[in-house]
Structures are given as C-alpha cells and as structure tokens.
Amino acid sequence: MSDHEVNRRDFIKVTTGIVGGLIGAAIGIPAVSYLIAPSLREAGKEAWIPIGKLEDMEIGKPYQFSFTRVQVNGWERTATSHGGFALRNSEDAQDLLILNSQCTHLACTVNWNEEAAAYLCPCHDAKFSAQGEVLDGPPPRPLDRFTEHRVTEDGTLEIFFSAAGSEG
Amino acid sequence: MEAGRAMWRKAFAWLDERLGLNDLYRNLLDRPEPRGNWWNTLGSASLFLFIVQGLTGIFLTVYYTPSPDHAYDSIQFIMEGVSFGWLIRGIHHWGSTLMVVIVFVHMLRVFVTASFKYPRELTWILGVGLLLATLGMGFTGYLLPWNQRAYWATTVGTQIAGSVPYVGDLILKALRGGPDLSALTLQRFFSAHIWMLPGLLAGMIGAHLYLIIRHGESHFPSKAD
Numbered sequence: 001m002s003d004h005e006v007n008r009r010d011f012i013k014v015t016t017g018i019v020g021g022l023i024g025a026a027i028g029i030p031a032v033s034y035l036i037a038p039s040l041r042e043a044g045k046e047a048w049i050p051i052g053k054l055e056d057m058e059i060g061k062p063y064q065f066s067f068t069r070v071q072v073n074g075w076e077r078t079a080t081s082h083g084g085f086a087l088r089n090s091e092d093a094q095d096l097l098i099l100n101s102q103c104t105h106l107a108c109t110v111n112w113n114e115e116a117a118a119y120l121c122p123c124h125d126a127k128f129s130a131q132g133e134v135l136d137g138p139p140p141r142p143l144d145r146f147t148e149h150r151v152t153e154d155g156t157l158e159i160f161f162s163a164a165g166s167e168g
Numbered sequence: 169m170e171a172g173r174a175m176w177r178k179a180f181a182w183l184d185e186r187l188g189l190n191d192l193y194r195n196l197l198d199r200p201e202p203r204g205n206w207w208n209t210l211g212s213a214s215l216f217l218f219i220v221q222g223l224t225g226i227f228l229t230v231y232y233t234p235s236p237d238h239a240y241d242s243i244q245f246i247m248e249g250v251s252f253g254w255l256i257r258g259i260h261h262w263g264s265t266l267m268v269v270i271v272f273v274h275m276l277r278v279f280v281t282a283s284f285k286y287p288r289e290l291t292w293i294l295g296v297g298l299l300l301a302t303l304g305m306g307f308t309g310y311l312l313p314w315n316q317r318a319y320w321a322t323t324v325g326t327q328i329a330g331s332v333p334y335v336g337d338l339i340l341k342a343l344r345g346g347p348d349l350s351a352l353t354l355q356r357f358f359s360a361h362i363w364m365l366p367g368l369l370a371g372m373i374g375a376h377l378y379l380i381i382r383h384g385e386s387h388f389p390s391k392a393d
Contacts, residue, residue, distance in 0.1 A: 030251070030252035030255055030256070031227065031252075031256075033251040033252055034227060034230075034250055034251055034252045034253060034256055035227075035230065037249075037250045037251040037252075037253075038250070040251075074231065074242070074245050074249065075233075075238055075241035075242050075244065075245045075249075076238075
C-alpha cells in the first residue's frame with residue numbers, strides 16, 4: 001500500500017472524529033446556552049416612572065407618590081412597592097427635591113408630618129427634615145434621593161428608577 | 169512531534185499499567201461478535217436512549233419544580249423562556265416514547281431468536297426488570313407536567329393499580345401518598361422518576377451488560393437450529 005492511500009481503519013477513525021466533533025458542537029452549544037440563559041437576560045429594572053402632574057404639586061409642600069415595580073424571574077413574579085415625596089422649592093420646574101420614603105435605618109416607610117414639619121418614621125421614631133437630613137433617631141444617613149427626573153410635554157413629572165432604587 | 173508521541177506513549181503506558189485500559193478495551197469493545205445483524209443493535213440503542221434521557225433529564229431539573237404551584241409554569245418557562253429549552257424537553261419527551269418502543273422491540277427480538285435460553289436466562293430476567301422499570305419511568309414522568317392530561321392519566325393509572333384484590337387500596341394510597349392525587353403524589357413521582365427508577369435502571373443495566381460480556385452475544389439461529 002502506498003503512503004497516499006487511506007486504509008479503511010484510518011478512514012473510519014478520521015470520519016468518526018469529524019462527525020463526533022460536529023455532534024459534540026451540536027449538543028454542547030445548546031447545552032451551555034440552556035444553562036446560562038437566565039444570566040444573559042436584560043435585568044429590565046431601569047425605567048422612567050411618572051409620579052404626578054407638576055401643577056398638582058404645591059411649592060414648599062411634599063407631594064407623596066408611590067409606584068409598584070414587578071420583577072419576573074423565571075415563572076415567579078415579585079411586586080415591590082416604592083414611594084417617595086416630591087418637594088418643589090420654587091416655580092422652576094427643575095428646582096425639585098425628590099426623596100425616597102424608605103427610612104435609611106430599617107426600611108420602614110416615613111410619613112410627612114405637617115405639625116412637626118418633618119418626615120417621621122413609625123418604627124423607631126426617626127425624624128428627617130424636609131430636605132431629608134437626619135434630625136433625630138437611629139438612621140445612619142439622610143433619606144435617599146431620586147436625582148434624575150424630567151418633566152414631560154404634558155407636565156407630568158417622571159423619575160428615573162434603577163436597580164439601586166435611588167442615588168443618594 | 170516524535171518526542172511528543174513518545175511522551176504520550178509513556179504516559180499511556182503508565183496509566184495502562186495501573187488502570188488496565190488495554191484489557192478493558194479488549195474485553196468491552198474488541199470482543200468477538202456474531203455476524204452483523206441490525207436486530208442485534210437494539211440493546212445498544214436502548215442504552216444510548218437511557219443515557220440521552222438521563223442527560224436531558226438532568227438538564228430539565230435545572231428549571232423544573234415539582235410543586236403543584238409551579239410545575240406547570242416552570243415547564244412553560246423551559247419551553248418559552250430558556251434558550252433551547254424546547255429542544256431539551258422535546259428530546260426528553262420523544263426519547264421516552266422511543267425508549268419504550270426500542271426496549272420492547274429488543275425484547276421481541278430476544279424472544280424470537282431464542283436468545284434467552286441457557287446460559288442467558290438471568291440476562292432475560294434482568295431484561296424483564298429493565299422493561300418494567302422503563303415503563304415505570306414513563307408512568308412517573310407523565311405526571312410531572314402537571315397539566316390536565318397528566319393529572320387524569322395518573323388518576324386513572326393509580327386507580328388501575330388500586331384494583332388489585334385485597335391490597336389494591338394500600339397500593340393506591342402508597343402510589344398517591346394518600347387517598348387523593350396531591351402535592352405528595354407529584355413529589356413522590358418526581359423522586360421515583362429522577363432517583364429511584366434511574367438508580368434501579370443503572371444497576372440492572374450494569375448487571376445486564378456484565379452478563380452479555382460474560383456470555384458473548386448469541387448467534388442468530390440458523391436453519392439447522
């Protein structure tokens with residue numbers, strides 16, 4: 001037999017290798033993408049949330065708003081409630097302070113108290129100023145803020161919500 | 169190149185001395201076979217399907233949840249929310265049907281060619297166990313999608329098992345994990361489907377293969393037989 005001829009045994013070996021490799025790729029690629037599929041999905045946590053008409057918000061008085069975000073993980077839907085207060089400091093539509101109503105101590109929801117002119121937390125008597133500064137109680141830091149906001153053409157105030165909830 | 173090959177040969181020799189790879193190869197793959205016949209490949213086909221079902225099944229458990237609240241939704245998610253989920257479940261679904269068919273035809277072939285005779289009686293008996301375990305896999309797997317068809321098929325199937333005289337009621341309750349089809353039924357069918365029956369199958373397959381290698385494959389009967 002000359003060197004250029006391929007005998008049957010070698011032909012079978014090579015063919016088996018090639019076909020096996022193709023089959024391996026055809027199985028391996030779907031298998032890996034099946035396993036890592038959820039990690040490739042967009043988180044989809046960021047969104048512009050409308051919180052109310054700007055004209056309804058009195059200057060100098062906190063305007064309470066709330067919204068719900070639904071997170072879908074596989075077959076499980078989790079709804080989480082969020083809320084906050086929008087405070088207009090002047091006529092300027094950009095002159096806004098938007099606070100997250102989640103207490104920075106243990107995440108209870110704070111309420112605006114007109115008499116005290118402060119945000120009070122019902123859980124551990126925390127007290128925040130209208131600007132969100134800690135006046136009293138255990139919170140480690142001021143109330144978080146929604147720093148990104150915009151007003152749409154029809155006068156609706158929208159805030160930008162991201163996974164972190166707010167940037168304080 | 170030459171040096172690399174020599175090194176590889178040395179490494180292989182080291183391993184072979186300790187693992188007996190060449191002996192394994194000779195005994196498992198290089199053993200004498202009767203003249204080729206496609207009907208003799210059905211056992212290997214069954215083994216292949218068992219492996220395929222095992223692998224796709226393991227992959228399905230990555231997302232499947234055996235609870236009445238989520239079983240159906242988790243399968244919907246596999247079908248629509250996971251890349252190639254439809255393919256893996258499709259292979260598992262059709263593979264199960266094919267496996268029952270192939271195992272059954274394998275049994276017919278062994279019967280027709282009288283391969284169950286001395287000295288292979290135990291291979292045949294193990295094969296009967298393998299057939300029954302395969303049917304058990306089909307029966308338990310059928311409930312797992314937890315849709316209407318699965319629910320009622322299992323209701324009827326367990327009732328049939330319950331029609332056995334005297335002990336029928338006990339069998340029915342043991343299968344269902346109580347008098348009614350419930351979360352307990354789904355959970356125990358899942359357990360049987362992914363642990364007990366596959367374990368049983370793997371063990372019996374091992375013994376079945378050992379006997380086949382020990383006795384060699386039977387010759388196709390000739391006219392003289």
